[in-house]
Amino acid sequence: MKADVTFSAAFYARDPVAVARDLIGKQFTVEGVGGLIVETEAYSPDDPASHSYRGLKHANASMFGPPAHAYVYRSYGIHWCLNFVCLPGSAVLIRAIQPIFGVETMQDRRGSADLRNLCSGPGRLCTALAVDKSHDGRILTAAPFRLADAPAAVDIAVGRRIGITKGMDAPWRFGLAGSPFLSRRFD
DSSP: OOTTOOOOHHHHSSOHHHHHHHHTTOEEEETTEEEEEEEEEEEOTTOTTSTTTTOOOSTTGGGGSOSSBEEEEEETTTEEEEEEEOSTTOEEEEEEEEEEESHHHHHHHHTOOOHHHHSBSHHHHHHHHTOOGGGTTOBTTSTTEEEEOOSSOOOEEEEOOOSOSSSTTOOOEEEETTOTTOSSOOO
């Protein structure tokens, strides 16, 4: 990972669609374990698919907090999902990363050696990075999190979000074009 490169809260304090797009190709780690962000989805407060759509609740309080904080929730009571809070009530779901740093640690945590599926999906990603509810509300600009610039320019694919039943037509899913590490290909 590039040394001494990180992003301030100002990077996150923007429209979630812009943040979701700009996160593609960035290097992200939790306690030194992670890789390149290859897939994201944006959610805004006026979006019926967003956890913030019906207002502030105990479970989604981190979404209404300041930018540059983690919002972690359990999906279907099964797996954790990591989001980066942008403007209050908006966030970016981190859907997939390309494993690069601490690959053996991620493989141990997931019980799998398959690199393509190690972090391809929000639940797999959180298991591989050991992200859970204890990370909810933590600031993204300090340890254990680290976000650094992309090592190279990236081509970005854009499509509809997946795994939701409302707001499905919004083209707010972004990915690293051609990446084999996506949770699902772009149509």
